[in-house]
Amino acid sequence: MATVITKFFDYGDEEVDYLRIVDGILGAAMVRMGKIERVIIPDLFSALVHAIVGQLISAKAAQTIWNRMQLTFGEVTPHNLAERSADDIQSCGVTMKKAVCIHNIAGMIADGDFNLDELHDLPDAEVIQRLTALNGIGKWTAEMLLLNAMERQDVVSWGDIAIRRGMMKLYGLHSITKEQFEVYRRTYSPYGSIASIYLWVISFE
Known part of the structure; x- marks a missing residue:
């Protein structure tokens, strides 16, 4: 794994x-x-997937699914998850809505249509704005990325x-x-x- x-x-x-x-x-x-x-998870894509997995479920349940994803897919990278189907991702224990969200975002990043690394140069409010423009990403998920990946202080x-x-x-x-x-x-x-x-x-x- x-x-x-x-x-x-x-x-x-x-x-x-x-x-x-x-x-x-x-x-x-x-x-x-x-x-x-x-x-924290410094890699922005892994951290974003982790945050999506954790939406509206307990930390314990999220960790179980997260461990299963790493076991199933190996590295949690845009290319790895873009190559899998939403059904494959759902089989790890997430809802189909989350699975589709993760699959679509992985595809956008893998195809160069969304650049996560650019977020490092943006203020918090703009990071939230960019991320919440993506389907399935709300303000909480964006804030978790700011704190749990980017180590933003506030x-x-x-x-x-x-x-x-x-x-x-x-x-x-x-x-x-x-x-x-x-x-x-x-x-x-x-x-x-x-x-x-x-x-x-x-x-x-």
Whole structure:
């Protein structure tokens, strides 16, 4: 089985100290938890497929499907997946809608109709705009690529239920509005991604 190369999200004392200063409650949780190592996938295509697989399912289910895809297809590359049918991709456990989305995007990249590498040179908002123009890619999926592949520093996704749950647990809230969420997101900026890394873990504590 060809394993997709991963690394840890790169952050250090500067980001942690900033968040501790601007948000004492989050800061106390960060001190208690110590440094959290967030595994990311630097290869943009692999990371995009991983994000599509993870849409609206649990992290555990997504990991099972992801492992099966690597076992079935070897390297998760545009050419490899473009050569397979949507049925082949679906057989790994994804919905047909996701399988068609992955197959179509793989074909576009393999044919040179979409250049993922160009995204590295674009600001976050434009990366989201480019990606959400693709069929089957919503804002959450684009934000996950920004954080979990491109290591962009300031991503806090309203569309991520675990991040919202983490906020609610951290601040003792029974529910959270978009307005409340935005206040926290702005507080964390420009290091929202590091806050997200902790909020994900807090949501499962």
